[in-house]
Amino acid sequence: xxxxxxxxxxxxxxxxxxxxxxxxxxxxxxxxxxxxxxxxxxxxxxxxxxxxxxxxxxxxxxxxxxxxxxxxxxxxxxxxxxxxxxxxxxxxxxxxxxxxxxxxxxxxxxxxxxxxxxxxxxxxx
Numbered sequence: 778x779x780x781x782x783x784x785x786x787x788x789x790x791x792x793x794x795x796x797x798x799x800x801x802x803x804x805x806x807x808x809x810x811x812x813x814x815x816x817x818x819x820x821x822x823x824x825x826x827x828x829x830x831x832x833x834x835x836x837x838x839x840x841x842x843x844x845x846x847x848x849x850x851x852x853x854x855x856x857x858x859x860x861x862x863x864x865x866x867x868x869x870x871x872x873x874x875x876x877x878x879x880x881x882x883x884x885x886x887x888x889x890x891x892x893x894x895x896x897x898x899x900x901x902x
Contacts, residue, residue, distance in 0.1 A: 779803040779891055781873050786896030789863055793900070797858040799873030799893055806854050810876055812883050813847060813858045815869035815898075822872070824884035826858060836883065841867075863900045870895040 785797040797813070810830050816822040826847040827836045835847050844863075849856040856873060874889035882888045 779875075781875060781891060781893035783871065783873055783893040783896040786871060786898045788899045788901065790902050791863060791865060791900055793863050794859070794861045795863065795898060797860065797871055797873075797896060797898075799856045799858075801854045801856070801875065804875070806849060806856065806875075807851055808877075810878060810880065810883065811849065811856045812874045812889065813856075813871060814874060814886055814889075815867075815871045816895075817869040820869075822886040824886065825871070827880075827883040828856065829880050830877075831880065836880075838884070860898070863898075865900045868898060868900050870897050 780802045782800045789795050808830055812827040813825040814822050815825050825838050825841055826845055828847055844861050846859040872895045873893045875891045876889045878888045
């Protein structure tokens with residue numbers, strides 16, 4: 778059974794950091810594109826970051842560039858999202874996703890078919 782399980786969310790003050798984890802089971806992470814998305818209450822799910830299965834390059838939404846870093850540890854079948862300099866507008870449920878879609882299609886949530894259950898991040902003082 779293909780599965781993704783996120784963890785690491787929580788309450789953090791503005792300017793703080795969190796590291797989210799996404800553990801994959803039932804498939805080899807090395808052969809899939811992986812992305813992080815987030816969804817704030819009342820808003821659509823938006824793409825945050827992406828790792829390509831082709832060349833392991835990463836892409837980020839403009840809103841998180843320079844603050845978030847996505848990386849993976851294949852030996853642990855885990856993908857991480859290191860989030861620094863967090864802002865209140867980063868508050869959302871964060872989800873990881875896996876698929877074999879074309880790299881250029883990564884930012885559209887409708888293109889992804891395997892999702893984790895999500896982990897909540899609250900940035901507040």
